Amino acid sequence: MRRLFWVAVGAAAGIYAVRKVQKTMHAYSPSGLAERAGGFGESITAFAEEVRAGMADREAELREALGMDAAHDAPLSPAEAADLIDHPASARRPR
Numbered sequence: 436m437r438r439l440f441w442v443a444v445g446a447a448a449g450i451y452a453v454r455k456v457q458k459t460m461h462a463y464s465p466s467g468l469a470e471r472a473g474g475f476g477e478s479i480t481a482f483a484e485e486v487r488a489g490m491a492d493r494e495a496e497l498r499e500a501l502g503m504d505a506a507h508d509a510p511l512s513p514a515e516a517a518d519l520i521d522h523p524a525s526a527r528r529p530r
Contacts, residue, residue, distance in 0.1 A: 461467045511519065518525070 462471075
């Protein structure tokens with residue numbers, strides 16, 4: 436009876452070891468590396484989308500704080516742009 440127990444334990448350990456080795460080999464095979472890299476690319480894409488959304492939200496907040504309306508503001512002339520760069524805190528003249 437003890438021999439049968441140890442044979443079963445040895446068989447279970449052998450099966451476990453083979454499965455573990457196969458899983459590790461697949462992880463480092465070209466297809467396994469491609470699967471992991473695909474997930475990395477998706478996470479980079481998701482991060483970039485979150486950054487873009489945050490940038491758009493922040494730009495909207497800044498436009499609101501500065502009293503700018505994106506739909507009605509005409510582009511600045513070169514002279515107005517230079518004046519804004521030289522004196523960023525000065526009041527904007529209505530157009």
